[in-house]
Amino acid sequence: MNLEEDLTLPPRQAIDWVDGKVRFIDQRLLPAKLKIVETDDWHVIARAIKGLSLRGAPLIGVAAALGVAVTAVKYRNSRLQKKLLSAIDGLYATRPTAANLFWALDRMKEIVVQTPDDEDLVEAVVKEALDILEDDRRRCLAIGEAGNALISETARILTICNTGFLATGGEGTALSVVYRAHEAGKGVHVWICETRPLLQGARLTAWELKNAGISFTLLVDSAAAGLIAAGKVDICIIGADRIAKNGDTANKIGSYPLALACRMHNIPFYVAAPESTIDRECPDGSKIIIEERSPDEVTGFGSKKVAPDDTPAWNPAFDVVPADYITGIITENGVLEAPYMFE
Amino acid sequence: MNLEEDLTLPPRQAIDWVDGKVRFIDQRLLPAKLKIVETDDWHVIARAIKGLSLRGAPLIGVAAALGVAVTAVKYRNSRLQKKLLSAIDGLYATRPTAANLFWALDRMKEIVVQTPDDEDLVEAVVKEALDILEDDRRRCLAIGEAGNALISETARILTICNTGFLATGGEGTALSVVYRAHEAGKGVHVWICETRPLLQGARLTAWELKNAGISFTLLVDSAAAGLIAAGKVDICIIGADRIAKNGDTANKIGSYPLALACRMHNIPFYVAAPESTIDRECPDGSKIIIEERSPDEVTGFGSKKVAPDDTPAWNPAFDVVPADYITGIITENGVLEAPYMFE
Numbered sequence: 001m002n003l004e005e006d007l008t009l010p011p012r013q014a015i016d017w018v019d020g021k022v023r024f025i026d027q028r029l030l031p032a033k034l035k036i037v038e039t040d041d042w043h044v045i046a047r048a049i050k051g052l053s054l055r056g057a058p059l060i061g062v063a064a065a066l067g068v069a070v071t072a073v074k075y076r077n078s079r080l081q082k083k084l085l086s087a088i089d090g091l092y093a094t095r096p097t098a099a100n101l102f103w104a105l106d107r108m109k110e111i112v113v114q115t116p117d118d119e120d121l122v123e124a125v126v127k128e129a130l131d132i133l134e135d136d137r138r139r140c141l142a143i144g145e146a147g148n149a150l151i152s153e154t155a156r157i158l159t160i161c162n163t164g165f166l167a168t169g170g171e172g173t174a175l176s177v178v179y180r181a182h183e184a185g186k187g188v189h190v191w192i193c194e195t196r197p198l199l200q201g202a203r204l205t206a207w208e209l210k211n212a213g214i215s216f217t218l219l220v221d222s223a224a225a226g227l228i229a230a231g232k233v234d235i236c237i238i239g240a241d242r243i244a245k246n247g248d249t250a251n252k253i254g255s256y257p258l259a260l261a262c263r264m265h266n267i268p269f270y271v272a273a274p275e276s277t278i279d280r281e282c283p284d285g286s287k288i289i290i291e292e293r294s295p296d297e298v299t300g301f302g303s304k305k306v307a308p309d310d311t312p313a314w315n316p317a318f319d320v321v322p323a324d325y326i327t328g329i330i331t332e333n334g335v336l337e338a339p340y341m342f343e
Numbered sequence: 344m345n346l347e348e349d350l351t352l353p354p355r356q357a358i359d360w361v362d363g364k365v366r367f368i369d370q371r372l373l374p375a376k377l378k379i380v381e382t383d384d385w386h387v388i389a390r391a392i393k394g395l396s397l398r399g400a401p402l403i404g405v406a407a408a409l410g411v412a413v414t415a416v417k418y419r420n421s422r423l424q425k426k427l428l429s430a431i432d433g434l435y436a437t438r439p440t441a442a443n444l445f446w447a448l449d450r451m452k453e454i455v456v457q458t459p460d461d462e463d464l465v466e467a468v469v470k471e472a473l474d475i476l477e478d479d480r481r482r483c484l485a486i487g488e489a490g491n492a493l494i495s496e497t498a499r500i501l502t503i504c505n506t507g508f509l510a511t512g513g514e515g516t517a518l519s520v521v522y523r524a525h526e527a528g529k530g531v532h533v534w535i536c537e538t539r540p541l542l543q544g545a546r547l548t549a550w551e552l553k554n555a556g557i558s559f560t561l562l563v564d565s566a567a568a569g570l571i572a573a574g575k576v577d578i579c580i581i582g583a584d585r586i587a588k589n590g591d592t593a594n595k596i597g598s599y600p601l602a603l604a605c606r607m608h609n610i611p612f613y614v615a616a617p618e619s620t621i622d623r624e625c626p627d628g629s630k631i632i633i634e635e636r637s638p639d640e641v642t643g644f645g646s647k648k649v650a651p652d653d654t655p656a657w658n659p660a661f662d663v664v665p666a667d668y669i670t671g672i673i674t675e676n677g678v679l680e681a682p683y684m685f686e
Contacts, residue, residue, distance in 0.1 A: 031651040196565060203649060206654050210654070257604060
């Protein structure tokens, strides 16, 4: 019997800290299988981030911080500072776009370089990582509450990718708004874009909403514009991987065409994200590095090949929604409106 | 040994009439397998149209006409008129959106009702069907030549779905333009939207262009807007399933968001289609019946289930591009420009 099958996590939680180890859901296998992994090795976490077993900008940040923390516990007596800096470097290099990853690792790095290399360092590092986790949970709740004020009793909400508990340390960003609205007794309906190429909408968001008993319908990404044109959407809410100083927002590929269609049909278009997603060093969207992933994700599906052999494919993971298209940014500090000038 | 493996078709031809039978490529199996089917049974053709073994608006029209013709040959001595009308009815009912299907069947029906029920009827019906096939071949060439005048020496052309020889009786509509430009020695590059849910772009267009030695890159549908915003597209050309009197055009789901992005970034957006695609009875796009297909096409990927069990999905096969977004309609009679007022 595989011991891992006995591992559990609390409801609506994608990651946790359990006795000096990190426990997380391997999201590649959902919804077919709920596999929970436990590790004390930051390499396992780095690989999970790279391979999208752990994904969602806020969750990546939390997972990276906890990856540093397990390293502290594991090597508590042996040249710890050097080991921690090496773990931080390795985790930095996993994915280039999500601001939260760098934000969390910068916080961890500051603790590591400022604390003497002794038993206190272990405690300080673990405390900082758990603070980041707890902090993210609180931020998710606050985002959900702030966003819920925008949701009508019968709102039909369009979203893309997964922005729920599988994307954060807490209960999500855009989907936290949906959870709060549902809990408030509103009869919301969610239109989920399937989110090619990796289908986080079809696999993860559908799974979360089904489990929560929230009404939803799945559609292919390219059907969203026709849906909006048909008057079937009241509000669109997406997450964010990086928000530039002027409000330009990098998010899952397909976000920009949703914004275009919402603009054309006067549908409010919101971004929901913790302030850790804002990159104040980045003046605007043109400066955001967009991760380009393997062509295999486009030419095939899982292990199934679709396109002819040797088909070249362009596979950007994100696109940029200009600030001008964003009705408001829902953060843990309320709903911010244009013009955005993050200091 | 399966005799079917010996069947062949001429290069760049998806369908043909061979000794009183119809021979066609089963497109569901491409690009993994090139299977050619031969039949004298209109039910086989109707099922092939319904199941998308035969697809592409002009090809559906041609196939339906040939389906009536095989029926005439097969039942030449037995109450033929009634059998033919029943075949026509059955073929009418396969798919609701493609105008060419109804156009071709209307032509066949007229012959059937106007010709006495004797040997002449067989000949007349076969002749009409072969005329429709030949006619489509000529139209495809003329569309390609008219469109080629719009293509620069180094054009980067964006397209969706399959509009090549697999979509017509000839060498295609939008893709006929690409073939003609390539033959004229232009160094064109084609950006192919994969075209969820059934991936006609990834499976069929990539296969055609690879075989023709034409440079191309595949992308997920939702990446097209970012591609256009990045200045990497010079012209967008799509096919059409039905064009209303005012020029509003129903085409593969995802066409409308391409038009929105082209408009936003001042990229010319063309529709390429034979005039048989124009429905002069239909005043505008709001009156076009949009086929909604099975949710299974969205909740799974081929035979692989993706979304959780019982996930509801909305699966429209087409959307409508308003005439206002269309720079021109490339037909066998040249490039028509707005305002469109088809009489």
